Amino acid sequence: MIRLTNVSKIYPLSGADSVTALENVSLSIREGELVVLKGISGSGKSTLLALIAAMTKPTSGDVVVAGRSVAKLPDRFASDFRRNTIGMIFQKFNLLGDLSAIDNVTLPLIPTHESASDIKERAYRILKSLGVKKRLGSLAKHLSGGEQQRVAIARALVGDPAIILADEPTASLDRKLTLDFVEMLKTMKQSGKTIVIATHDPLFFDLGIVDRVIEIDGGRLA
Amino acid sequence: MSAFLTPDTLVLLLIEGLLLALMAVLLPSLWRLARRFDIGRTTPEQYALEKRAYLAGTLLRFMLWVKIALFVYFVYALDHLSGVITGAMCAAGVINAWDYGPLLLGWKLAGLYLFGSWLVLHRLDLSRENLPFSRLKFRLALGLAAFMGVEFALLIGYLDALDPATIVSCCGTLFSTANVSALGTLLAIPKAWLLGVFYALFALIVASALLRRSGLAALFSLLFLPVALLAIISFFSTYVYELPTHTCPFCLLQKEYGYMGYLLYFLLFAGTFSLLSAALAAKLVQEKARFALGLWLLGGFVALATWYPVGFYLKNGVFL
Numbered sequence: 001m002i003r004l005t006n007v008s009k010i011y012p013l014s015g016a017d018s019v020t021a022l023e024n025v026s027l028s029i030r031e032g033e034l035v036v037l038k039g040i041s042g043s044g045k046s047t048l049l050a051l052i053a054a055m056t057k058p059t060s061g062d063v064v065v066a067g068r069s070v071a072k073l074p075d076r077f078a079s080d081f082r083r084n085t086i087g088m089i090f091q092k093f094n095l096l097g098d099l100s101a102i103d104n105v106t107l108p109l110i111p112t113h114e115s116a117s118d119i120k121e122r123a124y125r126i127l128k129s130l131g132v133k134k135r136l137g138s139l140a141k142h143l144s145g146g147e148q149q150r151v152a153i154a155r156a157l158v159g160d161p162a163i164i165l166a167d168e169p170t171a172s173l174d175r176k177l178t179l180d181f182v183e184m185l186k187t188m189k190q191s192g193k194t195i196v197i198a199t200h201d202p203l204f205f206d207l208g209i210v211d212r213v214i215e216i217d218g219g220r221l222a
Numbered sequence: 223m224s225a226f227l228t229p230d231t232l233v234l235l236l237i238e239g240l241l242l243a244l245m246a247v248l249l250p251s252l253w254r255l256a257r258r259f260d261i262g263r264t265t266p267e268q269y270a271l272e273k274r275a276y277l278a279g280t281l282l283r284f285m286l287w288v289k290i291a292l293f294v295y296f297v298y299a300l301d302h303l304s305g306v307i308t309g310a311m312c313a314a315g316v317i318n319a320w321d322y323g324p325l326l327l328g329w330k331l332a333g334l335y336l337f338g339s340w341l342v343l344h345r346l347d348l349s350r351e352n353l354p355f356s357r358l359k360f361r362l363a364l365g366l367a368a369f370m371g372v373e374f375a376l377l378i379g380y381l382d383a384l385d386p387a388t389i390v391s392c393c394g395t396l397f398s399t400a401n402v403s404a405l406g407t408l409l410a411i412p413k414a415w416l417l418g419v420f421y422a423l424f425a426l427i428v429a430s431a432l433l434r435r436s437g438l439a440a441l442f443s444l445l446f447l448p449v450a451l452l453a454i455i456s457f458f459s460t461y462v463y464e465l466p467t468h469t470c471p472f473c474l475l476q477k478e479y480g481y482m483g484y485l486l487y488f489l490l491f492a493g494t495f496s497l498l499s500a501a502l503a504a505k506l507v508q509e510k511a512r513f514a515l516g517l518w519l520l521g522g523f524v525a526l527a528t529w530y531p532v533g534f535y536l537k538n539g540v541f542l
């Protein structure tokens with residue numbers, strides 16, 4: 001489902017300086033697998049996720065996702081690829097604070113030209129399945145951390161992507177909400193999604209539903 | 223340099239010069255892209271080339287659109303200069319003030335088709351995820367750079383040769399059948415023959431486009447272009463001027479005739495180009511050719527050209 005071959009990512013800085021965020025990384029993740037990317041801050045986890053999501057291009061090497069070489073994907077195709085194939089969950093949730101909860105979830109579907117009522121219906125169903133039944137019309141910025149988390153997950157799932165990428169999804173959640181998130185992960189996994197979670201939360205390292213922990217250190221696989 | 227400078231020619235020189243300079247700056251990149259671009263590779267060089275290809279492609283697209291627009295300005299400038307050049311009544315005299323003037327005009331006209339074809343190729347290339355035509359596109363761009371270099375040399379040579387004191391011929395002598403030249407011979411072709419071929423070719427274009435025979439549609443469009451130009455000169459233009467002896471493709475561009483020449487030539491050039499490029503695109507990406515636009519434009523051209531003799535007949539009950 002996801003295959004990286006000799007991938008390096010070097011961020012150029014001013015002048016001749018540069019940061020090597022990933023160095024010669026090769027890995028492969030099967031369909032339906034739940035993989036945890038473990039590594040200290042700055043080790044290159046977010047960069048790896050960004051490459052899989054076609055949000056950035058490698059400096060060398062190939063990234064193949066769902067049969068497409070996303071490393072080569074011209075920008076005009078990349079957003080369609082993301083919308084159809086990838087669901088992203090971020091540490092800070094990245095919701096649009098001035099939109100309501102339901103509007104945050106329907107947003108990614110607007111370019112698909114489905115009817116507004118269909119889109120709304122889908123968003124409502126997903127939010128409900130995640131336990132958000134009230135406050136659908138409240139502005140995202142007025143929601144609690146746990147509610148925001150669920151709205152962010154709903155947004156990632158609404159397009160029914162085959163792959164879920166989560167970048168430190170529990171970093172701003174307390175213990176109870178983190179366990180809630182694990183429950184939601186179980187459901188996602190059961191529905192056959194391929195899931196990659198970047199985290200340094202030890203809770204995930206020996207969790208039953210995790211198929212594999214990939215450790216990354218200074219841009220290299222450990 | 224004794225180049226003939228008026229506001230019109232200055233503007234032309236300036237923009238053409240700038241475009242050529244930009245092309246010169248792009249040249250090393252185009253050279254590398256033409257030689258090294260290979261979408262199958264995943265080396266740092268290739269990723270760098272992919273970014274460069276995007277920039278170079280975008281710049282070229284912009285430059286070529288400017289070149290195409292500049293053709294209209296070139297024609298306008300020629301027409302405008304006829305007020306300054308002794309003996310010239312229209313652009314015909316101005317362009318013939320230098321032996322290679324007609325070559326310059328033909329070169330620029332060919333440029334329209336070349337630049338347009340490159341833009342079509344560029345669009346097809348970007349429409350596919352794997353950028354299948356990038357290498358070809360940049361190789362052709364090198365050719366376009368050379369083409370633009372020659373064009374600029376011709377333009378300089380032409381402006382250098384222009385001299386308000388020299389008396390040039392007017393269209394009356396240039397496009398007369400008594401003119402001992404290839405053109406004179408062509409203009410002596412009987413009008414009935416010429417018109418027969420003109421309408422027959424148009425019918426063949428429509429038929430082959432509707433039957434989706436891309437190759438034939440392209441071939442007939444290519445043949446139609448010179449036939450149409452000849453028919454304009456020796457037949458249709460006389461009805462615009464309403465004078466049987468006034469055969470000129472350039473006076474059509476003047477105010478007296480409502481600048482109808484611009485519309486007429488636009489329909490002809492855009493129409494034939496659209497058909498040719500649709501056939502080319504169909505060949506390259508194996509999809510159904512989109513002939514509709516070209517057919518409408520060319521149909522518009524034939525209708526506009528035909529309207530003048532028909533209108534004349536309805537008004538006067540006779541043909542010229």
Ligand SMILES: Nc1ncnc2c1ncn2[C@@H]1O[C@H](COP(=O)(O)OP(=O)(O)OP(=O)(O)O)[C@@H](O)[C@H]1O
Nearest residue numbers: 011019020021039040041042043044045046047048
């Ligand atoms: N856009 C960028 N420009 C320059 N350097 C960058 C950029 N993005 C990341 N880096 C650098 O690349 C390295 C890897 O960063 P990355 O964000 O992938 O690490 P991370 O493992 O996600 O860290 P964290 O756990 O803190 O989120 C870091 O040294 C970082 O400073």
Ligand SMILES: [Mg+2]
Nearest residue numbers: 045046047167
């Ligand atoms: Mg990170």
